[in-house]
Amino acid sequence: MAEKKSMIKFKPKNYKAGDVIDVDFIIIHPMxxxxxxxxxxxxxxxxxxxxxxxxxxxDKPFTTMKVWETVSANPYFSxxxxxxxxxxxxxxxxxxxxxxxxxxxxxxxxx
Amino acid sequence: xxxRRNFLKGLGIVVATAIAGTPALLNAAEEKAKAxxxxxxxxxxxxxxxxxxxxxIETSDKIDLVVPEIAENGAVxxxxxxxxxxxxxxxxxxxxxxxxxxxxxxxxxxxxLTPMSGKAYFATRxxxxxxQDVVALVxxxxxxxxxxxxxVKVTIGGCG
Numbered sequence: 363m364a365e366k367k368s369m370i371k372f373k374p375k376n377y378k379a380g381d382v383i384d385v386d387f388i389i390i391h392p393m394x395x396x397x398x399x400x401x402x403x404x405x406x407x408x409x410x411x412x413x414x415x416x417x418x419x420x421d422k423p424f425t426t427m428k429v430w431e432t433v434s435a436n437p438y439f440s441x442x443x444x445x446x447x448x449x450x451x452x453x454x455x456x457x458x459x460x461x462x463x464x465x466x467x468x469x470x471x472x473x
Numbered sequence: 474x475x476x477r478r479n480f481l482k483g484l485g486i487v488v489a490t491a492i493a494g495t496p497a498l499l500n501a502a503e504e505k506a507k508a509x510x511x512x513x514x515x516x517x518x519x520x521x522x523x524x525x526x527x528x529x530i531e532t533s534d535k536i537d538l539v540v541p542e543i544a545e546n547g548a549v550x551x552x553x554x555x556x557x558x559x560x561x562x563x564x565x566x567x568x569x570x571x572x573x574x575x576x577x578x579x580x581x582x583x584x585x586l587t588p589m590s591g592k593a594y595f596a597t598r599x600x601x602x603x604x605q606d607v608v609a610l611v612x613x614x615x616x617x618x619x620x621x622x623x624x625v626k627v628t629i630g631g632c633g
Contacts, residue, residue, distance in 0.1 A: 382591035395600075397577070424589035432573060432581040434549045434598040441584070444591030 366391055370453060370467040373440075379447045379471040385417060386440045387453045387465070395431040414456040417441055420449045431458075445471050517572065517579045517608075524570055524583075524610060525618050533619035538609045540623050547601040547627040552581075554609045556593035560586075566593035568612040574622075575605035602630045 368389035377383045389412070396409025411431040416423050425441045443451070452466035521530070539553040556566050565588045571581040584595045593611070601607075604627045610620045 384594070384596075419589065422589075424587050426585045427595075428583040429597075430578050430580050430582070432576055432578050432600050434600050438596075438598055440553075440594070440596035441586075442590050442592040442594040444589060 365463055368453075368455075368463065368465045370451060370465055372467075372469070377445055377471055379445050381445050381471075382442050383445055384440050385443050385451055386438065387415065387417070388436070388438045389455065389463075390436055391457075393431060393433060393435045393437060409458055411458050412437060412455050413458050414454075415439055416454045417443075418452045418454065419443065419446065421452070445469060447471065517574050520572060520579045521610070524612075528616070528618055530610065530618040530620050533611075533621060536609050536611055536619060536621040538607070538621050538623050540607050540625050542624075543626045543628065544601060545628050547603070547630045549598050550601050550607075550625060550627075551596070551598050552607060553596040554594070554611075556611055558593055558611075558613065560588050560591055560593060562588050563614070565614045566611060567614045569593065569595050570608075570610040570612075571595075571597070571599065572608040572610065573599060573601055573605060574608060576600070576602050601625060601627045603627055 366389055368387065371386040371388070373384040373386060391412055393411045394407045394409055395411070396406065398407050399405065400407055409431060411433070412429055415427045415429065417425040424443060427439065429437070446469070448471070449469050450466055451469060452464060454462065454464045456462050535557045537555040537557065541550065544550045552571055554569050554571065556569070558566050560566065566586050568586065569584045572579045573581055581599045582595070582597060586593060599607075604625065606622045606624050608620060608622045610618060612618055
């Protein structure tokens with residue numbers, strides 16, 4: 363399957379080294395529980411949800427999480443980070459089907 | 474030789490068990506399909522026991538759990554947890570667990586934090602099947618457990 367659409371956001375937009383900011387990760391994903399039925403065919407939609415997300419700063423994980431299908435579709439995860447002088451944030455995720463994906467964004471502290 | 478009387482009696486029993494039996498079997502199969510699967514999808518008590526391994530939990534006001542009082546749509550319920558606790562090398566918040574008491578699978582997210590985070594904060598959106606309590610269970614690096622719970626009223630369930 364093609365890579366899922368995802369994005370990383372920093373809040374607030376302007377930040378300095380040493381600030382504590384929010385790092386948001388948003389991904390377009392159905393998060394199927396494996397319990398819902400397809401209304402047209404009447405067949406059960408197989409479970410497919412994200413079960414692991416790792417937030418990394420220069421390949422060093424700072425927040426790891428295990429999630430279950432109880433998280434809403436198109437999930438949004440927000441964590442905090444103390445901004446270093448420079449670095450790159452990367453977010454890796456694993457789906458229950460075994461698919462993997464990654465997204466990264468460079469930190470640009472001002473001042 | 475089969476007598477008519479006995480044959481009819483026997484037939485009656487077979488039909489009766491067939492009628493009584495089928496829905497029961499169907500129900501059992503349906504319940505089995507609906508029952509939570511996997512090692513982590515336990516009832517609330519078992520999930521708590523699995524996380525804390527039997528340690529005592531204190532209710533604390535240090536945790537700021539923000540959930541809507543009334544959720545119109547159970548499929549998307551925003552949850553925000555902030556813990557008023559230092560994040561230093563020797564003393565920090567190790568994990569934030571989010572649980573929904575009445576869901577088929579009570580566990581929503583286990584978040585493992587490090588001192589690099591700078592603040593014990595986590596936010597996401599979860600599904601709620603019906604009106605229930607959302608629980609934030611927090612583990613500190615010293616091995617203590619604290620928790621807080623808040624009730625969310627759900628107008629339209631969001632599971633399945």
